[in-house]
Amino acid sequence: xxxxxxxxxxxxxxxxxQKTALFAIYNRIKRIAFxxxxxxxxxxxxxxxxxxxxxxxxxxxxILYLVSQSFKSLNDLLDPTVLWIPQKLYFxxxxxxxxxxxxMDTFWNSVLNSVVPAIGQTVSCAVVGYGLAxxxxxxxxxxxxxxxxxxxxxxxVVMIPLYLMFNDYHMLGSSLPFxxxxxxxxxxxxxxxxxxxxxxxxxxxxxxxxxxxxxxxGFIRTFFTVILPISTPAIVVVMLFSTVWHWNETYLxxxxxxDSMTTLPLMLKTFNDSxxxxxxxxxxxxxxxxxxxxxxxxxxxxxxVLPLLILYLFAQKRFxxxxxxxxxxxx
Amino acid sequence: MKMTKKMREALTGYALVSPxxxxxxxxxxxxxxxxxxxxxxxxxxxxxxxxxEYIKGDNYKYAFLSDPEFIEKLLLFIKxxxxxxxxxxxxxxxxxxxxxxxxxxxxxxxxxxxxxVVITSGEVVNELFSxxxxxxxLVEKYGIIEIIKDNLSPAWSSPIISLIQQLILIxxxxxxxxxxxxxxxQKVNKQVYExxxxxxxxxxxxxxxxxxxAIKPFIAVNMIYTTVDLFTNxxxxxxxxxxxxxxxxxxxxxxxTALAWIYFGVIFVFLCLILLLFRNNDDVNVRxxxxxx
Numbered sequence: 001x002x003x004x005x006x007x008x009x010x011x012x013x014x015x016x017x018q019k020t021a022l023f024a025i026y027n028r029i030k031r032i033a034f035x036x037x038x039x040x041x042x043x044x045x046x047x048x049x050x051x052x053x054x055x056x057x058x059x060x061x062x063i064l065y066l067v068s069q070s071f072k073s074l075n076d077l078l079d080p081t082v083l084w085i086p087q088k089l090y091f092x093x094x095x096x097x098x099x100x101x102x103x104m105d106t107f108w109n110s111v112l113n114s115v116v117p118a119i120g121q122t123v124s125c126a127v128v129g130y131g132l133a134x135x136x137x138x139x140x141x142x143x144x145x146x147x148x149x150x151x152x153x154x155x156x157v158v159m160i161p162l163y164l165m166f167n168d169y170h171m172l173g174s175s176l177p178f179x180x181x182x183x184x185x186x187x188x189x190x191x192x193x194x195x196x197x198x199x200x201x202x203x204x205x206x207x208x209x210x211x212x213x214x215x216x217x218g219f220i221r222t223f224f225t226v227i228l229p230i231s232t233p234a235i236v237v238v239m240l241f242s243t244v245w246h247w248n249e250t251y252l253x254x255x256x257x258x259d260s261m262t263t264l265p266l267m268l269k270t271f272n273d274s275x276x277x278x279x280x281x282x283x284x285x286x287x288x289x290x291x292x293x294x295x296x297x298x299x300x301x302x303x304x305v306l307p308l309l310i311l312y313l314f315a316q317k318r319f320x321x322x323x324x325x326x327x328x329x330x331x
Numbered sequence: 332m333k334m335t336k337k338m339r340e341a342l343t344g345y346a347l348v349s350p351x352x353x354x355x356x357x358x359x360x361x362x363x364x365x366x367x368x369x370x371x372x373x374x375x376x377x378x379x380x381x382x383x384e385y386i387k388g389d390n391y392k393y394a395f396l397s398d399p400e401f402i403e404k405l406l407l408f409i410k411x412x413x414x415x416x417x418x419x420x421x422x423x424x425x426x427x428x429x430x431x432x433x434x435x436x437x438x439x440x441x442x443x444x445x446x447x448v449v450i451t452s453g454e455v456v457n458e459l460f461s462x463x464x465x466x467x468x469l470v471e472k473y474g475i476i477e478i479i480k481d482n483l484s485p486a487w488s489s490p491i492i493s494l495i496q497q498l499i500l501i502x503x504x505x506x507x508x509x510x511x512x513x514x515x516x517q518k519v520n521k522q523v524y525e526x527x528x529x530x531x532x533x534x535x536x537x538x539x540x541x542x543x544x545a546i547k548p549f550i551a552v553n554m555i556y557t558t559v560d561l562f563t564n565x566x567x568x569x570x571x572x573x574x575x576x577x578x579x580x581x582x583x584x585x586x587x588t589a590l591a592w593i594y595f596g597v598i599f600v601f602l603c604l605i606l607l608l609f610r611n612n613d614d615v616n617v618r619x620x621x622x623x624x
Binding site: 152317 | 337340341343344346347348350351352353354355357358359361362363364365366369371381414426429430432438440443444445446447449452458459465499502503504523534559562563570573574577579584587589591592594595598599602
C-alpha cells in the first residue's frame with residue numbers, strides 16, 4: 001500500500017471522527033433544547049414559562065392595578081407620568097375609605113353572613129355526602145337527580161317565594177335567611193359541596209370503617225373519629241369556597257338584609273353616597289370638604305377584598321395541595 | 332324486631348341524607364311550586380298581605396310580545412354566553428395543562444390562577460370593570476374594536492366587542508374550571524403517556540390521542556358548570572331585570588317569576604344541547620381504538 005493512500009485513510013478517519021463528534025454535540029444540544037420526549041427540553045420549558053408568566057400577569061393585572069391605584073395621591077393620579085408606582089405611598093385614601101365603609105361594623109356583618117353559613121354548609125353537607133357515598137338505600141338515584149335539578153334551577157326562580165316565606169317568619173333583615181338553609185345542606189351551591197364530599201369519602205377505603213366497627217364504634221362515632229379527621233382537605237376546600245361565595249354574594253344579601261344590615265361588598269355599591277355624606281358635598285365641616293377620586297374608591301375596593309386575600313393566603317397552600325392529591329371531582 | 336344488615340344500612344343512609352331532603356322540601360320544592368303558581372297570577376301587595384289574581388298565561392304573553400326589553404336582553408345574553416363558554420373551556424384547559432407540567436414554582440402559579448375564585452364578586456368586579464382595570468390595554472391601542480365594528484353587522488359585532496372588552500373577566504371566571512380540569516388531568520394514567528412515547532408519539536399527538544379523550548367527561552362537567560355559573564351570576568342583565576320587576580308596581584312578583592321561569596327554560600335547553608353534543612361525541616371518539624401492530 002502506498003503511503004499516500006494510508007494518509008488518505010487517516011485523513012478520512014479523522015474527518016469521520018470529527019463528524020461523529022460534531023454529530024454528538026449536535027445531538028446533545030438538540031436533547032437539551034427539545035428533550036428526549038419533546039416536552040422536557042429547554043425550548044419547551046421556556047415556552048411554558050413564558051406562557052405561564054404572561055397569563056399570570058393578565059390574571060394579576062386587575063389586582064396590581066388596584067394596589068397601585070389605591071396608593072396614589074391626587075397629584076399622582078393627575079400626573080400622566082406616574083403610571084404604576086406612586087411617587088410616595090399615600091395612606092390617606094385608606095383612612096378615608098375605612099371611615100366611609102364603617103369598616104369594623106361592616107366587616108363583622110360580613111363575617112356573620114359568610115362564616116356562619118359556611119360552617120353550616122361544611123357540617124351538613126359532610127353528613128349528607130357521607131350518607132350518599134357510603135350507604136346503599138332505595139331511592140338514592142332519585143335524590144341524586146333532585147340534587148342535579150337544584151343545581152340547575154337559578155336562584156331567581158325560587159327567590160321570590162323564599163323572600164315571601166322569610167318575610168312571613170320575620171327573618172328578613174337578619175342573617176337567618178342565609179344560615180337556616182345551610183343547616184339543611186342547601187344554600188349557595190350546596191349541591192356542589194355535597195358532591196365534593198361524596199367524591200372524597202369514596203376514596204376512603206371501606207376497610208377503615210369496618211375496622212372501626214369491629215372495635216365497636218357505631219356509625220356516628222366512626223364518622224366523627226375516623227372519617228372526619230382524615231377529611232381535612234375536603235373540609236378546607238368546602239369551608240373556603242363556602243365562605244368566599246357567601247362573602248361575595250351581594251344579590252341575595254341586598255334582598256334579604258334590606259337596610260338593616262350591610263356587608264362589605266354591598267357597601268361598595270353605595271360608596272359614593274356614603275363618601276359625600278361623610279366628607280364632601282355641601283355640608284363641609286371644618287374645611288374637610290373633599291371630592292371623591294378613583295384612588296379612594298380603589299382603596300375601598302382593596303379593603304373589601306383584603307380579608308379574602310388574607311384568608312386565601314393561609315388556605316392557599318392546603319388548597320393547592322388538596323387539588324394535587326385528591327382531585328376534588330369525580331371519575 | 333330484628334333488622335337485617337341491609338335494612339339498617341338503608342335506614343342509616345336515610346337518616347344521614349334526611350337533612351337535605353327536609354331542606355329540599357322547604358327551600359326548593361315548595362318555592363318551586365309556589366313560584367309556578369305566582370307566575371300565572373297578578374300579584375299585588377296590600378295591607379293584608381299578598382293578593383293574587385289568576386290571569387292565565389298573560390305574564391308569559393307579556394314577556395314575549397309586549398315587553399320592550401326582555402327578549403332583546405335575553406338574546407344578547409345568549410349570544411355572549413355562546414361566545415364565552417368555548418373561550419372559558421379552551422382557556423381553562425390550556426392553563427390546567429400548563430400548570431400540570433413539571434415546572435418550578437408550581438405552587439405559586441397555581442395560587443395565582445385560583446386567586447380569582449376568591450375575589451370574583453359582583454360588586455368588586457363591577458368596580459374594577461368600571462375603572463377599566465379589566466380591559467387589556469393592547470386591544471384599545473390597535474383598534475381591534477373598530478375593525479370588528481366595520482366588518483360585521485351590529486347584531487354580531489356587539490357581542491364580540493363585549494367579549495373582547497371583558498376578556499380578563501372571562502379569564503377570571505375560569506378558576507373552578509381550571510380546578511376541575513387539573514383534577515381530570517391527574518387522573519390520567521401516567522403509564523399511558525409512557526407507552527405512547529415509546530410508540531413514538533410526540534407530545535402534540537399524545538395530547539390529542541391520550542389527554543383529550545381522557546378528560547372528555549371533564550369538558551362536559553365544565554361546560555355544564557360554566558353555563559350554570561354564567562347564567563346565574565349577577566352580571567346577567569336578565570337577572571337584573573327580574574329583580575327590577577319584583578319591586579315594580581305595575582308588573583310585580585307575578586311577572587318577575589314568569590321571567591325567571593322563561594330564563595330557566597333557556598338554561599335548561601342549553602344544558603340539554605350540551606349533553607346531547609357530548610353523548611354523540613362519546614360514541615365516536617372515546618371508544619378505544621385498536622392500534623395496528
